[in-house]
Amino acid sequence: MGFDLGALAALFFVALFFDVTATAIARRGNRRDAPIVFAGIVAMALGFTLAFALAAFAPGSDRRVAACALLAMGSLFACIAANNVHALFACRASVESEYLGCEEMPTGQVTTLRYPVCAYAFQGTSYRGRPVQSIGARMARRMSAAGTWPIYLDPRRPAIFIVRRGVSLVALIMAAMSIAGFGAALYVLAFA
Known part of the structure; x- marks a missing residue:
């Protein structure tokens, strides 16, 4: 064939x-x-x-x-x-972070990925970055209004973090x- x-x-x-x-x-x-x-x-x-x-x-x-x-x-x-x-499972250490803004990446016609930029300190070292997960527009507005937000980071690699604990859709x-x-x-x- x-x-x-x-x-x-x-x-x-x-x-x-x-x-x-x-x-x-x-x-x-x-x-x-x-x-x-x-x-x-x-x-x-x-x-x-x-x-x-x-x-x-x-x-x-x-x-x-x-x-x-x-x-x-x-x-x-x-x-x-x-x-x-x-x-x-890896990001289990909770740290309070300062919300610095949100990077928005349009993916095409409909969806926009939003990655919050956070600054935080862990074991005496300051970090600034964005999480592994993207967030929705509603959560971005809540983070912006709050100013600070709890994040969860990997203690072995503190530069890697997530902003919410839960399995996403x-x-x-x-x-x-x-x-x-x-x-x-x-x-x-x-x-x-």
């Missing part, structure tokens, strides 16, 4: 994108900031590179190509959800999408 050239080219560019992204992150040394997310990007790079190789060089491997792509997507979503849960959606990706890959391999 095989793939047509358009699908093969699209698969090639997706694999190339994740290969270049993983290589750039590794070369810049940023993989230590969020190792679980970096593992997800590496899983995407390996999964789509393997899917491209199977599609290009193994005729009749449509099921395996689909399974590789689904497993890669499921791995990325699982790593993002695991990173959120890891931040929840995004983490739950990512976990559900990873389960769906793994389940679909299993279905494709076993029954399709």
